[in-house]
Amino acid sequence: MTDQIDTDYELGQDNVQILGLDIHNPVFLISGLSIVAFVLLTLMFQDGATEFFGWLRPFLTSTFDWFFLLSANIFVVFCIFLMVSPLGKVVLGGPDAEPEYSYIGWFAMLFAAGMGIGLMFFGVAEPMSHFSSSMGGTTVEDGVRTDWAPLGAAAGDAIAARDLGMAATIFHWALHPWAIYAVVALALALFAYNFHLPLTLRSAFYPLFGERVWGWTGHIIDTLAVFATLFGLATSLGFGTEQALAGLNHLFGTPTGDVARVVLITVITAAALISVLRGLEGGVKVLSEINIALAALLMLFVILVGPTAAIFETLVAGGIAYAKELIPLSNPFGREDANFAQGWTSFYWAWWISWSPFVGMFIARVSRGRSVREFVFCVIVIPTMVTVLWMASFGGTAIDQVIADPEAPVKAAALELKLFEMLKDLPVAWLTSFLGIVLVIVFFVTSSDSGSLVIDTITAGGKTDAPVAQRVFWCTFEGLVAAALLLVGGSQALNALQAMAVSTGFPFTIVLLLMCVSVLIGLMRTRRAGR
Amino acid sequence: MYNCIMVPVDLAHKDKLAKAIEVAADLAQLYTAALHFVGVTATPPSEVAHNPEEFAQLLARFAADEGARLGLDISAETVISHDPAVDLDNDLDREIHELGADLVVMASHVPHFREYVFASNAGYLASHTEVSVLVVR
Numbered sequence: 265m266t267d268q269i270d271t272d273y274e275l276g277q278d279n280v281q282i283l284g285l286d287i288h289n290p291v292f293l294i295s296g297l298s299i300v301a302f303v304l305l306t307l308m309f310q311d312g313a314t315e316f317f318g319w320l321r322p323f324l325t326s327t328f329d330w331f332f333l334l335s336a337n338i339f340v341v342f343c344i345f346l347m348v349s350p351l352g353k354v355v356l357g358g359p360d361a362e363p364e365y366s367y368i369g370w371f372a373m374l375f376a377a378g379m380g381i382g383l384m385f386f387g388v389a390e391p392m393s394h395f396s397s398s399m400g401g402t403t404v405e406d407g408v409r410t411d412w413a414p415l416g417a418a419a420g421d422a423i424a425a426r427d428l429g430m431a432a433t434i435f436h437w438a439l440h441p442w443a444i445y446a447v448v449a450l451a452l453a454l455f456a457y458n459f460h461l462p463l464t465l466r467s468a469f470y471p472l473f474g475e476r477v478w479g480w481t482g483h484i485i486d487t488l489a490v491f492a493t494l495f496g497l498a499t500s501l502g503f504g505t506e507q508a509l510a511g512l513n514h515l516f517g518t519p520t521g522d523v524a525r526v527v528l529i530t531v532i533t534a535a536a537l538i539s540v541l542r543g544l545e546g547g548v549k550v551l552s553e554i555n556i557a558l559a560a561l562l563m564l565f566v567i568l569v570g571p572t573a574a575i576f577e578t579l580v581a582g583g584i585a586y587a588k589e590l591i592p593l594s595n596p597f598g599r600e601d602a603n604f605a606q607g608w609t610s611f612y613w614a615w616w617i618s619w620s621p622f623v624g625m626f627i628a629r630v631s632r633g634r635s636v637r638e639f640v641f642c643v644i645v646i647p648t649m650v651t652v653l654w655m656a657s658f659g660g661t662a663i664d665q666v667i668a669d670p671e672a673p674v675k676a677a678a679l680e681l682k683l684f685e686m687l688k689d690l691p692v693a694w695l696t697s698f699l700g701i702v703l704v705i706v707f708f709v710t711s712s713d714s715g716s717l718v719i720d721t722i723t724a725g726g727k728t729d730a731p732v733a734q735r736v737f738w739c740t741f742e743g744l745v746a747a748a749l750l751l752v753g754g755s756q757a758l759n760a761l762q763a764m765a766v767s768t769g770f771p772f773t774i775v776l777l778l779m780c781v782s783v784l785i786g787l788m789r790t791r792r793a794g795r
Numbered sequence: 796m797y798n799c800i801m802v803p804v805d806l807a808h809k810d811k812l813a814k815a816i817e818v819a820a821d822l823a824q825l826y827t828a829a830l831h832f833v834g835v836t837a838t839p840p841s842e843v844a845h846n847p848e849e850f851a852q853l854l855a856r857f858a859a860d861e862g863a864r865l866g867l868d869i870s871a872e873t874v875i876s877h878d879p880a881v882d883l884d885n886d887l888d889r890e891i892h893e894l895g896a897d898l899v900v901m902a903s904h905v906p907h908f909r910e911y912v913f914a915s916n917a918g919y920l921a922s923h924t925e926v927s928v929l930v931v932r
Contacts, residue, residue: 276842357838357846364838364877457838460845543881632838728839729879 269470273478275462279725285734288725291483295490295723296741302495303745306760307752313760321614321763322606324770329610333596335773336613339443340594342780343640346450351787352637357457363633367642369549370630374643375650376552377626377714378445379437380559380707381500383654384700385507388682390436391659392674394429395666397604412603415592423581426663430582431589433655436609438586438648440594441616444776446643448624449631451779453639454786457632462726465489465621465775471785472778485775486722489621492768494738496619497715498745499762504708505529505750507680511701514681515694525750532705533743536712540735544630548713555706562699563657569690570661578660583652614769617776625718629728636787662686712739797828797927801896803887803916804832806843806853815902815931820865822900822929830867832858833890835874835883847875884919891924899928 280289287293306313325332346352355361363370397412401419404410411417414432418424451468461467466482473481505528512518539547567575599605631639665672665686674685687696716739723738724730749757802819804812823830836843836850844850851873858871872894876886891899903917921928 274842275840360848361838456840457846460840463839541881544878545882547881549877629839726840727842728837729841732880735880 269459269461271461271470271475271478273461273475275726277725278478279727284731286724286727286730287734288486288723291486291490291725292723294483295487295494295719298487299491299494299741299745302761302764303748306757307748310753310757310760314756317760317763317767321611321767324767325610325614326606328770329599329602329606330596332610332613332617332769332773333594333605335777336440336444337594337596338780339447339776340439343443343446343644346783346787347637347640347644351784351791352640353635354454354458354787354790355633355635356453356639357632361457361633365549365630369553371642371646372552372556373549373630373714374627375647376548376555376707376710378623378647379441379651380555381504381704381711383437383559383651384683384704384707385680386433386437387654387658388662388674388686389679390433391429391655392662392666392682394432395425395659395663396429396675398425398428409600409602411601412607413601414604414608415589415601417601422667426578426660426667427581427585428589429663430578430655430659431585432593432604432608433659434582434586434648434652435590435593436612437651437655439590439644440613442644442647444613444616444620445623445627446640447776447779447783448620449627449643450636450639451783451786452625452628453631454636454783454790456628456726458790459786463625463628463728464722464726465625467726468779468782471782488768488771488775489625490719490722492618492765492772493622493715493719494742494745495761495765495768496622497711498742498749499758499765501529501532501708501712501742501746502750502758503755503762504704505532505746506755508701508704510678510680511684511697511704514684515697515701522751526747529743529747529750532708532712533739535705535709536716536739536743537736539709539713540716540739541732543732544717548710548717551706551710551713555703555710558699558703558706562696562703563654565696566657566661566687566690570657571664574664575657575660578663579653579656582656582660586652611766614766614773617769617772618766620772620776622715622718625721626714629717629721658683658686661690665689712742715739715742797822797826797898799831799894799896800828800898800900801831801833801891801894803899803901804834804854804857805902806834806850806857807841809857812902815900816861816865818929818931819900820861820867822898823867828898830869831872831894831896832861832869833872833874833887833894835876835879835886837876837879847873883916884923887916887920888924891926897926899924899926901928901930903930903932 278289279286394414398418402409402411402417418428455461455467456463464486466477466485469477505525509520509524513520539551662674666675674682677685683700684697687693716735719738720735721728800819800823834854836847838847844853854873855871858869862869874886874890876882901917903915917930
């Protein structure tokens with residue numbers, strides 16, 4: 265069947281079976297041990313780790329800002345090219361493959377894995393930030409801009425600042441991040457379903473590295489992916505716990521100490537374990553669908569009960585501003601707004617890219633039977649439209665509150681409380697805020713479950729039917745890492761390791777650029793063979 | 796006594812199936828029952844097959860070979876599962892009803908560590924489905 269790629273490699277040939285498990289040797293062991301070692305070292309040498317990763321992450325995103333921005337632009341252009349070129353006709357899994365999931369189930373899973381949780385936290389906070397910094401105008405010291413406003417700011421002009429703020433927010437959450445995910449997902453899906461290589465990161469490099477992908481080159485790529493995924497998830501779980509506790513405290517006055525932290529991490533991990541044990545269909549898919557429905561409900565509530573006219577105005581004007589400012593915002597060179605381009609955009613791109621092995625792998629797992637054109641459209645264009653609507657509803661409402669009353673509580677509220685302060689201005693705030701917390705927690709559960717699925721597949725050498733005990737292991741491991749970091753090291757340790765996870769965005773950017781080449785080669789071969 | 800016998804087949808462990816298949820064949824001859832091999836696969840490449848179509852071909856060939864060896868007509872049914880690591884039991888249960896099987900003959904290994912935490916597939920089916928299940932060790 266592998267007439268296009270002629271390899272003798274058999275899936276599972278490097279696996280070992282111990283204690284009823286079925287794991288890849290050496291990726292499973294190296295990943296597990298190095299994660300434990302990193303956690304221990306970070307906790308033992310906390311100051312040093314904080315200093316090092318606190319330096320490394322900004323160093324990478326500031327020094328190589330042009331590289332991140334340029335690469336993300338390449339991914340967007342590449343995806344659009346695939347959508348309009350004849351290569352878009354290729355069906356993942358061959359011409360006769362049927363989609364495994366309905367559009368709704370598929371889309372719910374894409375969205376829940378891709379950014380559900382982020383939209384909950386930044387839907388209010390980010391438009392507010394850019395709005396405020398744009399209103400503040402530009403400040404220059406020694407010929408260097410010291411403000412954080414995007415582009416040329418909009419000093420004192422509330423409407424222009426709102427539109428610029430929306431454009432900048434949408435920019436960080438729409439085409440670019442989804443193009444990043446789409447590249448990884450497409451590469452994995454293409455080489456697994458059309459070229460029949462194991463569903464793991466290394467397979468996407470077969471056209472470039474040949475048989476070496478089954479050796480240490482591949483081990484390193486896969487281990488790095490496990491690393492980025494686990495630390496990304498564990499540190500997000502740690503921070504998410506803090507934020508959910510702050511929200512609960514704000515609403516119901518519940519405690520926020522160590523006991524509460526452990527209880528919440530345990531609850532989320534336990535729920536994720538139940539979801540793991542119910543499988544892809546009965547777990548992640550069901551929860552994703554429920555969550556997307558609840559999120560839609562919350563958004564509809566904000567649109568209808570909130571300042572409907574202002575939201576629509578924000579939607580239209582913000583959307584137009586995004587289209588207008590897209591090119592200046594994505595310009596990698598000679599930016600005057602260096603703080604914004606490096607501290608926001610470049611950081612976001614590194615962040616999305618460090619998440620891309622996880623999200624991309626998960627999207628690949630559920631996308632067999634889609635044509636490349638349909639795939640790219642659904643992974644990029646639809647999420648972009650939803651994101652614009654979401655940001656306009658949540659951010660637009662908050663900005664409207666601030667325009668009406670410059671001292672509105674949403675302005676001064678801490679990042680994790682902005683959503684709740686915005687909702688407080690609307691009726692039945694206790695209910696909508698509670699719904700918000702439930703959404704945050706369930707999005708964590710789905711991330712934790714799908715993350716375990718992805719890490720398990722990678723550490724089982726691409727086997728998707730390895731014993732479920734392995735997923736249980738990774739899911740529990742992630743909860744333990746989060747709890748250990750939070751309890752022993754507090755937010756300092758979480759910050760350090762999150763900075764490390766985001767730093768993996770740098771090597772992965774190179775990996776993703778190579779993936780584009782691989783995908784192109786793969787698609788051209790597939791087209792030539794008429795499959 | 797029985798009209799339709801179903802044998803779940805794990806193509807990755809064909810060597811462990813011989814005894815169960817012989818038992819099933821004996822029973823099929825005794826009761827002149829139809830005999831079905833059922834295999835479950837996911838869509839990504841596995842160690843058995845590169846895609847579900849190839850899996851179905853391999854299963855059909857295995858059923859034909861065993862049928863020729865035992866002098867029986869054995870049909871092969873491929874079930875495509877979203878997540879066989881978890882859904883295998885339910886998928887098999889659904890297939891029992893779709894085939895209208897009244898006896899399941901399945902191979903199982905001697906329980907070891909993992910089975911104390913997670914039930915074995917044969918154990919699960921025996922306690923959850925309403926038809927007779929013969930677990931062959």
